[in-house]
Amino acid sequence: SQKIEQNSEALNIQEGKTATLTCNYTNYSPAYLQWYRQDPGRGPVFLLLIRENEKEKRKERLKVTFDTTLKQSLFHITASQPADSATYLCALGVPYGQNFVFGPGTRLSVLP
């Protein structure tokens, strides 16, 4: 069956360190993978998109990798700050006319 997993429900790290979040999927063939940030009680906010033919994408302190062989994406936040504390969701983009699927999310807490 199709499944998306994100490494853990919650991740605590110290301010200044690099946070690494994992998104694994099975029985999907996504053409795109997106990462979103969600704060409590609010809608998800888009962060980065990576295509299946791209290995890595960067935006400021954020970096995403996409390994279609391992069926895995890694999301890194470098020099993390308490303001980065939120839930991070990965989402698989499939071709036209099909579902857009979100993972369960990882709640990141950056401790001062």
Next chain:
Amino acid sequence: DSGVTQTPKHLITATGQRVTLRCSPRSGDLSVYWYQQSLDQGLQFLIQYYNGEERAKGNILERFSAQQFPDLHSELNLSSLELGDSALYFCASSVADSGSWTQYFGPGTRLLVL
């Protein structure tokens, strides 16, 4: 502010009742998605419309229905409500209907069924 608006922000109703949630997409976006988010289920895709036509269906119950109007706003109708329907309902919009396009989420409607 994503540019997507949802009304109402909060809704409290009783079991067995029917409610309508409304969404206005960002200007220029043709695609509207509806999601349900509860504490134990995460963000669940319900249904997608593109330029007035149903494009994709997820885990949407038969008691739920949606439509997208010519002005591109969308409504999600929930009927015969049960306690388990209590959740945050999000609408999102995007320019097109493939997974390559960013989805912009509205602030959500918090539904409480008593």
